[in-house]
Amino acid sequence: xxCPFCGHDDTQVKDSRPTEDNSxxxxxxxxxxxxxxxxxxxxxxxxxxxxxxxxxxxxxxxRDKLHRSIATACRKRPVDADRVERVVNGIVRRLxxxxxxxxxxxxxxEMVMDALATLDPVAYVRxxxxxxxxxxxxxxxxxxxxxxxxxx
Numbered sequence: 001x002x003c004p005f006c007g008h009d010d011t012q013v014k015d016s017r018p019t020e021d022n023s024x025x026x027x028x029x030x031x032x033x034x035x036x037x038x039x040x041x042x043x044x045x046x047x048x049x050x051x052x053x054x055x056x057x058x059x060x061x062x063r064d065k066l067h068r069s070i071a072t073a074c075r076k077r078p079v080d081a082d083r084v085e086r087v088v089n090g091i092v093r094r095l096x097x098x099x100x101x102x103x104x105x106x107x108x109x110e111m112v113m114d115a116l117a118t119l120d121p122v123a124y125v126r127x128x129x130x131x132x133x134x135x136x137x138x139x140x141x142x143x144x145x146x147x148x149x150x151x152x
Contacts, residue, residue: 023089061108
């Protein structure tokens with residue numbers, strides 16, 4: 001593992017332990033060249049996933065991008081970081097278990113929408129506003145109106 005501080009190629013593992021949900025291995029590392037310490041996480045990857053965007057462009061699935069988008073939707077909401085991590089892990093497992101290496105971005109988006117709908121209603125609307133490309137206040141009104149209508 002390359003040191004993120006000095007670029008030295010040979011760092012040493014000082015401690016390894018599973019994360020709380022056993023979805024990854026947390027490793028504390030030490031760089032003998034500069035003396036820096038840093039943490040890495042190692043996860044099982046069942047298959048290489050490629051996301052196919054609406055315009056046909058293909059890009060490598062990025063777990064961190066998924067995590068950032070969900071965390072952004074949940075910002076300043078009463079949602080634990082652990083719950084966000086569990087949602088991300090669940091979505092990644094579902095994507096890997098689809099059996100396809102190329103996944104339309106709409107499938108990923110709908111999985112996130114479903115997860116956020118149960119996680120936090122405000123985060124759900126925030127994500128939907130970007131995902132559904134709301135352009136004016138009426139779009140919000142219509143969407144939120146449908147949410148209220150579902151509960152009757």
